[in-house]
Amino acid sequence: MQSPDTTTASAAAARGCPMHAxxxxxxxxxxxxxxxxxxxxxYEQLRAEHGxxxxxxxxxxxxxxxxxxxRENLEVMRSRNFSSDxxxxxxxxxxxxxxxxxxxxxxxxxxxxxxxxxTEHSRLREAVTESLAGVNRHRLRRYITRxxxxxIDGFAGEGKADLVADFAxxxxxxxxxxxxxxxxSAALSVGAAVSDMISGGEAALAGNQLVxxxxxxxxxxxxxxxxxxxxxxxxxxxxxLTDEEVRQHLRLILVGALEPTANLIANTLxxxxxxxxxxxxxSGGQMTLPDALEQVLWDHPPLAVVPTRWATCxxxxxxxxxxxxxxxxLGLAAGNVDPVIRNDPDKPVHGNRSHLSxxxxxxxxxxxxxxxxxxxxxxxxxLERVSDATLSIPDDQLQVVGTWMSRxxxxxxxxxxxxxxxxxxxxxAPQAPREPVQPEAAPAPAPAQRRSWRFWxx
Numbered sequence: 035m036q037s038p039d040t041t042t043a044s045a046a047a048a049r050g051c052p053m054h055a056x057x058x059x060x061x062x063x064x065x066x067x068x069x070x071x072x073x074x075x076x077y078e079q080l081r082a083e084h085g086x087x088x089x090x091x092x093x094x095x096x097x098x099x100x101x102x103x104x105r106e107n108l109e110v111m112r113s114r115n116f117s118s119d120x121x122x123x124x125x126x127x128x129x130x131x132x133x134x135x136x137x138x139x140x141x142x143x144x145x146x147x148x149x150x151x152x153t154e155h156s157r158l159r160e161a162v163t164e165s166l167a168g169v170n171r172h173r174l175r176r177y178i179t180r181x182x183x184x185x186i187d188g189f190a191g192e193g194k195a196d197l198v199a200d201f202a203x204x205x206x207x208x209x210x211x212x213x214x215x216x217x218x219s220a221a222l223s224v225g226a227a228v229s230d231m232i233s234g235g236e237a238a239l240a241g242n243q244l245v246x247x248x249x250x251x252x253x254x255x256x257x258x259x260x261x262x263x264x265x266x267x268x269x270x271x272x273x274x275l276t277d278e279e280v281r282q283h284l285r286l287i288l289v290g291a292l293e294p295t296a297n298l299i300a301n302t303l304x305x306x307x308x309x310x311x312x313x314x315x316x317s318g319g320q321m322t323l324p325d326a327l328e329q330v331l332w333d334h335p336p337l338a339v340v341p342t343r344w345a346t347c348x349x350x351x352x353x354x355x356x357x358x359x360x361x362x363x364l365g366l367a368a369g370n371v372d373p374v375i376r377n378d379p380d381k382p383v384h385g386n387r388s389h390l391s392x393x394x395x396x397x398x399x400x401x402x403x404x405x406x407x408x409x410x411x412x413x414x415x416x417l418e419r420v421s422d423a424t425l426s427i428p429d430d431q432l433q434v435v436g437t438w439m440s441r442x443x444x445x446x447x448x449x450x451x452x453x454x455x456x457x458x459x460x461x462x463a464p465q466a467p468r469e470p471v472q473p474e475a476a477p478a479p480a481p482a483q484r485r486s487w488r489f490w491x492x
Contacts, residue, residue: 057091064090065438077368086352093136098361104372106352107364112395115349118149122344124359146286157273163400165267178411181208186419193452196445202299205412210291214284215252215263224248228292249284253277294336295405300443301334302326308429325384332383335391338367339439366390423448
């Protein structure tokens with residue numbers, strides 16, 4: 035049975051593919067400067083060499099499988115033969131994963147909805163999804179509008195802005211912090227801390243510590259004085275989560291909501307400003323903002339790779355034999371450009387939500403509607419206020435940094451005609467303390483507005 039650590043470079047050599055970023059045995063590394071600089075090129079090389087599932091190496095030359103095919107990703111997501119519980123991993127069971135491995139913080143098992151299976155997963159999933167369903171959608175849009183207008187007013191009079199630093203990263207921080215129950219005064223510092231955690235740099239530990247302290251204080255506060263927020267709903271949920279479980283899931287929601295939503299906003303704004311497909315279609319009235327968001331989710335998923343699946347038995351996927359206990363990573367970005375389903379990656383994908391960006395199956399992202407609402411409402415307001423925005427630098431000078439798991443746009447400098455401040459939206463009524471109640475089911479979403487925007491071309 036073939037295993038990632040026994041595959042050699044013979045197949046690649048036969049096809050004449052360059053073996054950059056390769057481990058000593060010839061298997062390509064998924065990390066490092068070369069691999070992270072051009073990940074899509076690496077995915078296509080792996081696809082050409084191995085097909086829908088490829089052997090790769092992670093930090094410390096740890097062996098793993100990367101799923102490249104769209105259909106095969108869905109198969110792994112939906113099959114009970116693959117678990118999110120890392121205690122199934124051979125490297126954990128055998129003790130061969132180094133204690134200081136960079137994979138430890140990502141894969142170490144915790145009693146979280148993202149890392150559990152069976153009845154325990156069902157219990158935690160019910161608490162999280164029903165607590166999220168308790169979000170009032172009309173009030174949510176009001177708060178998104180309130181914070182978006184405030185941020186736009188902060189730079190509208192200047193005639194220039196960095197839409198990543200001044201808007202894309204701040205708006206989700208304000209909105210998500212409010213929904214969780216975190217004070218507005220702490221929103222931006224918590225958002226910056228989460229960003230530090232994701233970066234994996236020297237500030238990661240300090241960022242994690244700030245987030246841990248914030249959710250600890252939030253839980254203690256809401257135990258004494260419940261409010262209309264996610265922290266209170268998780269504490270009051272009939273599934274009876276412990277205080278520690280509530281804290282861990284609030285931390286998970288922060289990490290899972292802030293970075294992906296910020297990336298979604300930034301990448302959508304970049305496409306609208308620079309991509310001829312969207313400038314032409316939007317100005318011609320054929321492309322709507324929801325269409326643009328979906329295109330970004332196809333082309334630039336917030337997470338490129340999800341390394342949290344392990345085979346529970348010997349099994350074949352995409353013609354590749356995988357052994358029980360092997361790590362099997364979901365290649366969301368690679369699956370979204372699988373030529374089997376997208377023979378022309380430059381062609382816009384209209385009205386198609388079958389991308390892999392939010393996952394599928396039992397572990398599908400439960401908060402995707404919140405992220406979509408923040409992105410769509412915020413971008414809608416921004417484009418209405420500064421519809422003449424143009425890039426201050428050439429598109430090819432924009433910088434993207436990232437790791438083997440995700441990539442982010444570092445800045446998006448724009449110029450536009452200075453505006454006066456908009457009239458402040460009415461303030462929402464203060465939220466009085468309430469008795470804990472069980473969250474109600476979410477109402478059916480209203481049909482999406484189909485709006486078109488006319489943009490000046492550079």
